[in-house]
Amino acid sequence: MPTLRSDAARSRARILDAARRQPITELRLNDLAREAGVGVATVYRHFPTVTALVEALTIEALEQLVDEARTAAADPDPALAFTRLVRSTATRQLEHQGLQTVLLSDEVSSAARGLRDELFDLAQTVLTNAITAGAVRPDLSLDQVQRLVCGVEHAVRLGDGSDRDLLLDVVVSGLSLP
Amino acid sequence: MPTLRSDAARSRARILDAARRQPITELRLNDLAREAGVGVATVYRHFPTVTALVEALTIEALEQLVDEARTAAADPDPALAFTRLVRSTATRQLEHQGLQTVLLSDEVSSAARGLRDELFDLAQTVLTNAITAGAVRPDLSLDQVQRLVCGVEHAVRLGDGSDRDLLLDVVVSGLSLP
DNA sequence: ACACGATGTGGATGCTTCATCCGTTTCAAG
DNA sequence: CTTGAAACGGATGAAGCATCCACATCGTGT
Structure with a gap:
């Protein structure tokens, strides 16, 4: 460049x-x-393209999210690591409306793709650990969890945003094993 | 008319x-x-308007959904009634992409509004009963549950639709009390 | 059967938004 | 200072959207 x-x-x-x-x-x-x-x-x-602009607007948030993912992955408690990562993802996605686009779109720059890949690697590890520890349902893939987070984001946006934590909690407890 | x-x-x-x-x-x-x-x-x-067309396309599905809601409300088991209603709503919304618009939009015809009001009344009853019976988290409003269903719909659409039941199950178990 | 008012039809038309092209200007290296 | 490359800006055409109005069709009353 x-x-x-x-x-x-x-x-x-x-x-x-x-x-x-x-x-x-x-x-x-x-x-x-x-x-x-x-x-x-x-x-x-x-x-x-519009996506390119959105990406530029959200790349900073993506970097921050990757950072938080690293921290979460370092948590010794697999269950805690998982819920922290899910919460971080949802929070960042809600703060930066474009993030979901960047995370899902195919037409992103190599920079964004690199970050995204790293995020997915970290998330995959965290999910696998949480499942192994028996804290999370074993019948879900990372992709499915990611999409559920996007779903919660959608649900929160349909309201005024004040019940973010509550709705997120519903899904997190749905993901967890009793 | x-x-x-x-x-x-x-x-x-x-x-x-x-x-x-x-x-x-x-x-x-x-x-x-x-x-x-x-x-x-x-x-x-x-x-x-486009909404008017969408409404015409989905009014039939809305009628069907109201029917199913009536049936669900008649179920003597409050917990079962609740999960049946949630599943019905999600299923109909997924089959008819416009349903969510009609359920949330303000600019719908009086016919659709009537059906919608009836649906909400039924749903409110079912939800209240389920909460009273201790089957569902008491800290959620009907609106929040409805939005969560829309969220699941969104999550399913982000994929190929094959994991509808699985994702729905995650949220339903998140809504339920152990 | 038919005439006539009401209702419905079709496509030309103007309006708004989008994205590209190209002549002009600005930058910075030598 | 000169010069070529890089960037700038706005005019421009392409595309979608929704309206308007001259014409056609329906069906009712005689």
Whole structure:
């Protein structure tokens, strides 16, 4: 990746800045350009697709999530490690609406893909350990757990977000063995 | 509601027929008109908004769901009644992608609203009974349960749909008290 | 049977949004 | 300072959406 020219870096920052100021669902690139004080073409040059822009907005959160996953994986108690990881994932996904897209989409940059792969590796280990320890239902794959977390995210978003912990708790206890 | 003229009825049927042939997410009304062999205006006259069309497509499923809810509510075992209702709701929602929209949207016809209200009444009763019987967590509202079901639906859709029962079971056991 | 008002039809049309192209400007290396 | 490469911006065309209105069809009353 070649170093960015100074004006290009300035434009990029302005675009990301403006993008952060509006809900991710109504990202109209044309308006975004006006908002950021740059031309439309500039937006499209920096971010060829909407997904690319979303990825740039959420890569930081993804890094943070990977960090938290590492910490969770280091927890000696497999059950605790699992619930911590699930909670972290849900929390980050709720804070950054684009994260789910990046985690599921195929058209992400190699940087995001790298982080995602690392996250999945960690999560797979944590899940396997939790199952081995008898703390979590053994009939679920990582993919299924991940999708359930996305489902909870969806459920929380349908409300005002205040019952995040409660809904998450329902699913976590559903995943756990008594 | 005045009786439909014969040609109007024919057009309406054609439109609904064509609409059923494509995924609800990509309902482009213009193409739909061509597909159905009618003019664009005809589509818009019969169904002023996309939601109106979706509602027409799913009202039958909604009626069926209300029926199932009545049956479930009649079950003498409160716990069984609850899980049956949850399963019915999830199943119907998965079969008819538009159902969730109709259940949550504000801009539905009075017919749909009536059915929906009846469904919610039944569901509220079933939930209250299940809680009273000690079968279900007492700290959840009907709205929260409904949203969780929508969440499961979302999770199933993210996959190929084959693990519907499994994912649903996770949430149901999360809702249940041991 | 038929005439006529009411109801329904179809596609041309204008409007909004999206994304690309290309002439002009800005940067920074030599 | 010169120069070529990189970036900029807005005009532009393509695409979807929903409306409008001139014409066709229905079915009722005579």
